[in-house]
Amino acid sequence: MKIPFNLPYITGKEISYMSEALSSGRQAGNYTFNKRVKDLFKQKYNLQGVFLTPSCTAALEMGALLANIQPGDEVIMPSFTFSSTANAVLIFGAKPVFCEVRASDMNIDVNRIEELITSKTKMIIPIDYAGVPCDIEEIMQIAKKHDLIVMQDCAQSYGSMYKGEISGKRAHIACYSFHDTKNFSCGEGGAIVVNKTEWRERASYIMEKGTDRNKVIKGLQSKYSWIEKGSSYLLSDILAGMLLAQLEEEEEIKQKRKSIYDLYLNELKKYEDNGYFTIQHLEEDKVSNYHCFWLIFNSNERRELFVDKMEIEGISAYTSYIPLHSSKMGLKLGYIKEDLPLTEDLASRLVRLPLYPDLTSAEIKHIIKTIKETLGKNFKV
Ligand SMILES: Cc1ncc(COP(=O)(O)O)c(C=O)c1O
Known part of the structure; x- marks a missing residue:
């Protein structure tokens, strides 16, 4: 008997949604299935400011751009995490400052965060190892006291709950993964949730190559232009169709x-x-x-x-x-x-x-x- 460590689950509805996206005439990001997934996030978990991305890695990078991470900044995170958590800030010239985890859940040890804070610290990135939420309430209190941004790496924890809310709801930014090793998958995919309302408009520019194309899609203006630093952080509507099938189950x-x-x-x-x-x-x-x-x-x-x-x-x-x-x-x-x-x-x-x-x-x-x-x-x- 051969038993692999993980096998992606297929609900059976993926093909139908994906072919609907294919024949809709629009297959790029931010069309029908992107919207349907975002509606589901909102209805089920009251998550707003959601942007679907090609991966959690991309979501974390987009979050670092949004937080304006600069060379010389320090970002506190556990060392027991995936490379993407550190790369997200390293590529912008910031320094990952690693914090110990605790044995009970392998999440960042909140009691050891403050000793790592310096005048250069800009952000904390806790993760939810194995789908178990970190102590986000305590982390947000530390962040408030020292005026820091919290980006929660929820790569493994879509659908996990912390004090009655989905994990990721209390951080300034939360990033999820829908890679095929995760509970809900569209092959490669992710999402960034911008809980800080005043950052949402800028996030919509950053994900669209630094343009206000979103406003054209919404019919608010006829032309878009370059207005911000950005990159391509969109999930194709075909993959959003696959993701919707998974999240409905x-x-x-x-x-x-x-x-x-x-x-x-x-x-x-x-x-x-x-x-x-x-x-x-x-x-x-x-x-x-x-x-x-x-x-x-x-x-x-x-x-x-x-x-x-x-x-x-x-x-x-x-x-x-x-x-x-x-x-x-x-x-x-x-x-x-x-x-x-x-x-x-x-x-x-x-x-x-x-x-x-x-x-x-x-x-x-x-x-x-x-x-x-x-x-x-x-x-x-
Ligand atoms: C904690 C953590 N962050 C980020 C990622 C990257 O996710 P993705 O493959 O969607 O880019 C992973 C992948 O396993 C992860 O475990």
Whole structure:
């Protein structure tokens, strides 16, 4: 039996929406399906100031432009994240300042942010690792006190909830991913949500190559011109059609993921209680979109042994990010492993289990049986 780490889910409605977009006569960004997706964001989560982008990477870059990130600025973020979080500010000459994560959810440790703030700090970019919301309320309080911008990297957390609102609603800017490794996918895609009302008009120029073309599409004027720094940050309406099909089934997709997550939790909790590993922790005021299920073993050797045993049984268990500060690029930029010992240690012990809607019960049984056998044979505590 071969079980991949992830498989994108198809609802069945994608082709019909995509062919409707194809035959509509307009396939660029900001047409019918872009609008339908934005309407859905608004109706379901009261998200406004939404712009669909070709990726979360593009959304983060657009957010950095919007925040006017300049050479010499410092931007605080966890090191345990994807390259795009750091690249978004590095390409504008700013310096990523890496903050430790905490073991309970692998999100930025809010208690360690303030010690990193200097006169050069301009922005904080927390992420929602594994779909679990970061402590955005505390982060916004710190940002207010020091007059900083918060751009939340919600690449993994579309549909996760924080204190009754979708994760991303409370930050100044939030960026989502609809890449095919995420819960809801259009192959490659993303969105930026500009919660700061006064930034929305400029955002509409930035995404349209620095022009006011949006006003022509809305019929407000007949000609557009160059008025701002910008780039091409639009999602084609064909892909917006695919995304709409996925988002219309959000609850069903989440439910399927939750049932697999709960099965893992029920079967593996007793091993956590017996000290084999720790499992991600979800606080009461947070609801996950069940993007992933992870374990942290008590040594890197055990994690590696576990991954190897899974591989022998055809199961792809994934070891997640190499912390950015100790990645090849991080070392080239002058960071050293010892900068963030906690992140370094946790990342070396973490492993993610396969989790996607089409995982069959036979496959889940095989995974759980293999885990139990592996733990029994190799991990006596
Ligand atoms: C935290 C984080 N930010 C950004 C991205 C990039 O997303 P995309 O592939 O949509 O550009 C990812 C991708 O996995 C991610 O995990």
